[in-house]
Amino acid sequence: MNQLLRKGACGTVTELMDVITLFSCGCSLLTKLTVLMIHQNEMSIIVNSAVKDWFDIIDHESRSIMLRYAKIGRRVFISQAVCYISSALSILYTRFPPVEYIRSDPTNSSAIMIGVPLWPDCWTPTNxxxxxxxxxxxxxxxTLIVFDACYSNCDSFFFGMIMHLSGQFRVLSANFKYFSECSNNEYYTHQLVKLIERHQHLLTMANGFEDIYNLLILIHFGIAIMIICISGIILLISLQSSDFAIVVDMVCRIFLTYFQLFMYCYTGEQLRTEAMNVKNIIYNSPWFNMPLSTVKNMVFVIMRSDYPVSLTAGKIYEMNVPNFLAIVKTITSYFSVMRLAFKENH
Structure with a gap:
């Protein structure tokens, strides 16, 4: 960014947008690593809890649920890794100097080079x-490959842990359903205590994860909106000048940024839905056949579930699918107004 202030906007639009994107994502990655390092004790508790969940699982239905959510996390990790590494390799391929040029003049000290991966060609000294x-x-x-790998792994770790917590709420719902079908009165008290303790543990893990990540989500949210808006303006200008190479680049950049934003919103929606499903399972259970003391305790579980478990951006904006659609709708309206303004100017 210091080079951008000193050298100015002397490169192509795509190169300058790459610099802005890399700098913004670099600040986001540095913040993520710093916050995770500060909260490493809390994160170790969450990770150890997840590892313990896999060791303690014994029934086939619960394992199937956990495997289903783990597969979702694995697919997202693979897709993200492929996208990030592909983008890094494409940048390296387009910036790599011709081999013939290097062989023909290996000691040249005054040639204008093709460029380097992290900034425009004109920023490279000519001497x-x-x-x-x-x-x-x-x-x-x-540096670029390591950066992409770290950024991808941070997002994949976040997604995988939230999917695991969502799966554990689904397992808890299945256990409550099985619990409601039991007719042994002595079973109720002992088993209900275990389920309530498990429910409280999952709520603690989810709220702890939210406390750690809400600032990181806010920073990511702001950077994503900034990149989408800047890329959208460049896209509209490029459409006016029929520069389709830049159009394709900006469309891909907007799509990938939207995908990242959707990932955070989808995980928040999934976590909230599965946490609320515990209340619905208890409410729809045959509680009228249970002992009165058990019913009273289950009412407290329902009341506790009324406090929403969600992911927020700085405890300001809830990350869920409806809010993601609202963001897309708002930005699309903004682009529509900008397009009309560009038409009038031309």
Whole structure:
């Protein structure tokens, strides 16, 4: 970003947008790693709880539920890794200098180079030696790949942990359903205590995860909106000038940013839905056949479930699918107004 302030906007629109995106995502990644390091004790409790869940599971139905949610997390991890690594490789491919040029002039100290992965061509000094240039290119290439891998893993870890918590709420709902079908009165008190303790444990884990990640989600939310808006303006300008190469680049950038935003909203929606489903299972159970003391205790479980379990952006904006659709609708309306303004200017 210091180079952008000193050198100015001398590169292409796509190159400058790459710089803004990398700088913004780099700040987001640094914040994520810092916050996770500060809360490493809390995160270790959540991770150890997840590991313990896999060791303690014994019945086939619960294992099937956990495997189903784990597969969702695995698919998201693979898709994200492929997208990030592909984008990094495409940048390296487009910026790599021709091999013939390197072989023909390996000691040139005044040639204008093709460019490096992390900034526009015009930011590279014209008097740089070939050896220095190749070292800079290799160093920035490794940095870009490591950056993409870390960013992808942070998001995949978040998604995987929320999917695991959602799966545990689904397992708890199944256990409450099985509990309601039992007719042994002595079973009720002992088993209900275990289910209530499990419910409280999951609520504690979910609220702890929200306390750690709400600031990170807010930063990610703001950066995503900024990238979408800037890319949308560039997209509208490129459509006016019929520069379809930039149009395709901006469309892909907007789509990937929307996908990241949707991932956070989907996980928040899934966690809230599964947590609320516990209340619905208890409410629809044959509670009228249970002992009065058990029914009273189950009422407290329902009351506790009325406090929503959700993911928020800085405890301001709830991350769920309806709010994601509202964001898309608002930004689309903004782009429509901008498009009309560009038409009038032309």
């Amino acid at each position: 740089i030696s070939m050896n220095h240039y190749m070292f800079l290119f290799i160093f920035q290439s490794i």
